[in-house]
Amino acid sequence: MGGFEHILIIGGGVGGALAHDLALRGYRVTLVEKGELLSGTTGRHHGLLHSGARYVLHDPEAARECWQENQILRRIAPQAIEPNGGLFVALDERDQSFYGRFVDRCRSIGIPAQPLSGAQAIRMEPALNPTLQGAVLVPDAGMDAWRLPMHFFATARANGAEIRNFTEVTALRMTGRTVAGVDVLDHRTQGIASIGADLVVNAAGPWSGRVAAMAGVRIPLQLGPGVMVSVRGRLTQRVINRLQPAGEGDILVPQRGLSILGTTAWLADDPDAVAVPPDHVQRLFELGRTLVPEVGRLKPLAVWSACRPLLRSQAAADPYRISRSFDCFDHAPRDGVEGLITLIGGKATTLRAMAEKAADLVDRKTGRSIACRTRETMLLPYRCFWRRA
Ligand SMILES: Cc1cc2nc3c(=O)[nH]c(=O)nc-3n(C[C@H](O)[C@H](O)[C@H](O)COP(=O)(O)OP(=O)(O)OC[C@H]3O[C@@H](n4cnc5c(N)ncnc54)[C@H](O)[C@@H]3O)c2cc1C
Structure with missing residues (x-):
């Protein structure tokens, strides 16, 4: 399969850190966020950069992910972390x-x-x-809940990603059973527009079930x-x-x-x-x-x-026991809908790993094989987000 060049990401939270990984891999990237960046869950968490210890007794997979990412984030985004x-x-x-x-x-x-x-x-x-x-x-x-992901967005933008806030996806543009882009409403101008894309990534966090429903699919959220x-x-x-x-x-x-x-x-x-x-x-x-x-x-x-x-897991109905791990779904083999990926779950601590997993899936769909470089790429300071290119 070939021809996937323009990747559109829905959601400017933790899941939106994917823009950084994809931009480094050379994709053309557009990220749309219906509110201000980080106005969903991501801008409002405790700001705990987990070592993973919180999960060792009942969620070892999440514990492992957190420990790996804790060490990486200290290296690539030290300005957002208080190593206390x-x-x-x-x-x-x-x-x-x-x-x-x-x-x-x-x-x-x-x-x-x-x-x-x-x-x-x-x-x-x-x-x-x-x-x-x-x-x-x-x-x-401790981490700064807001600055850490802004480091990712700043670096993504410097590498060519287009990041548009106050831009809400109102519909997925379908050509038969293929998602070919999105319809958006610009909340600042009330203007409506369509954006074509070769692949759409649903990273809309708590709203990702609604985005998936626009393509007629259900996700385990x-x-x-x-x-x-x-x-x-x-x-x-x-x-x-x-x-x-x-x-x-x-x-x-x-x-x-x-x-x-x-x-x-x-x-x-x-x-x-x-x-x-x-x-x-x-x-x-x-x-x-x-x-x-x-x-x-x-x-x-x-x-x-x-x-x-x-x-969502079949095993756990207790909200404290549902795993804090993450997954990424290709809706083509799963639901017969081409051109759509969903990324859900995880922690703010694991934003880089979530992006790597989703970008690897994008690579598989494009037939490319580009090594992930986000483990060792130092992120730009968050302030660079507002700097002129
Ligand atoms: C109480 C609590 C405490 C937590 N504490 C921690 C902690 O200390 N440490 C830690 O690592 N993790 C913590 N977490 C977990 C972490 O906050 C979440 O896992 C993470 O923020 C989820 O990010 P997300 O990108 O999936 O969702 P979000 O941050 O909600 O991002 C999704 C974005 O998509 C946008 N969107 C939705 N629909 C559309 C649309 N149609 N068009 C355009 N944009 C759209 C939304 O506006 C939103 O900004 C905590 C979570 C909670 C609830």
Whole structure:
């Protein structure tokens, strides 16, 4: 098969980092985003660059992906990362029962995991609950949720990608069973236009089910929203997680002079109707203060929700247990629709790996074989996005 030259990507979030990989491989790339770039889930997450440790107990594939990408992103986008480390803290007997397995699994994946006594952990982070029984130091880090993907967009644009915000795809242009481009609405001018493309990549995150439906296909997408709360003050220097399989209210991420408490998770159907259930804020404070007692004396500074575009699995109905891994579908063999790929799932931490997987699929469809170069290509500073070419 040949002739695929112009690749159109729908979605300016984590999935849109594909523009960088494809531009490096020499494709002509257009990315369209219906709102501001990163206005979906990506601009609103905790900003935790996962080491993978959060997933070692129940989602080893996601743990491996996160650890690999954590190391790569530190190299290619150091300006977006605060390499402050993270502590997993065991507060009670139940947490302690996971301790040995947690350290073993981290080490089997290659994640450095340094066991600490409760007293050592308190010396490192005096605000932690003084009753804690033990902790493990891992290479979690803080990331700037917005700047990290902007580094990818800046580099993609410098390499020729066209990135158009406020441009919503309203329909896929079909020629028989082939997607031949998109119809778009420009929200700034109210103008409508068509953009032809040899291949369309659906990277619309929580809205990717709607985009797939425009071609009459269904994808295994499960929406899993969550609530986060920020409080004034940097309560800890490191990222804090509770030492247990990932669950409710067990993360605290310092971001500059603030601390972010996260998160809850539930299942939803409509990405445009994700409100903040009032009791979630109270639960985050209750659980947050078991990690860091001072949380109990603070008031919320900001409260918000974001919607995870999860890869639905038959095995897990619990939103905490649905894998945080990702996949990429070619709708030609799967659904008989040519010219359309969907990329879903993953984490902000794994944006580069998601792009590599999708770009490899684009290569297979074009009959090309171009080596991925994003592992070693330093990204431009995010500010370059607004610089004249
Ligand atoms: C509560 C919570 C906390 C999280 N914390 C972390 C964390 O700390 N660390 C981490 O690594 N990950 C975290 N994640 C996961 C991460 O945020 C998501 O996996 C990731 O942001 C999803 O990116 P996406 O590109 O798939 O979706 P999005 O960011 O939503 O991007 C999709 C884009 O497509 C656009 N779009 C939709 N329809 C159209 C259309 N018709 N035309 C044009 N554009 C369209 C949308 O406007 C949107 O901008 C968290 C997620 C949640 C929910």
